[in-house]
Amino acid sequence: MSALIGPVSDEKLTIMPHTQVYYGFSNLMRTQTEHLRSDLLTISERLSSTTPLATSPLSLSPPASARITPRPFSTLLKDKWNHELGALFAGFGSWDRRVGEWGRSVLYGYAFAGKVGEQTDSPAEPKQQEDASST
DSSP, rough: OOOHHHHHHHHHHHHHHHHHHHHHHHHHHHHHHHHEEEEHHHHHHHHHSSSSOOOOOOHHSHHHHHHHHOOHHHHHHHHHHHHHHHHHHHHHHHHHHHHHHHHHHHOOOOOOOOSSOOSSSSOOOOOOOOOOTTT
């Protein structure tokens, strides 16, 4: 019986330090978080309740949005660039659809309608020419 109890008690001793380390770290993290939260609250209250001792020069100047000067040439250039890029990507999209339709028609022999993935009622078959002599 003691042969069975010995290994079990040894496992409890080896597991015990791991749980103590975990408990120690979690307790340390919890207390540090509480201290930081209380410090942040006091600092935020002090900043919001006190008035500035001196007026800063930044408060006298207009906001940054008012200091931006309009640049019509750069705006025109950016708009043209965006338009050209949009047209380029739209062209790539249409080429992608057309190549997909062509690949499906080559692989499966179907004639596709205008939309991707739609097929017509009958598969595309080469038209046979009738001999003028047979009629």
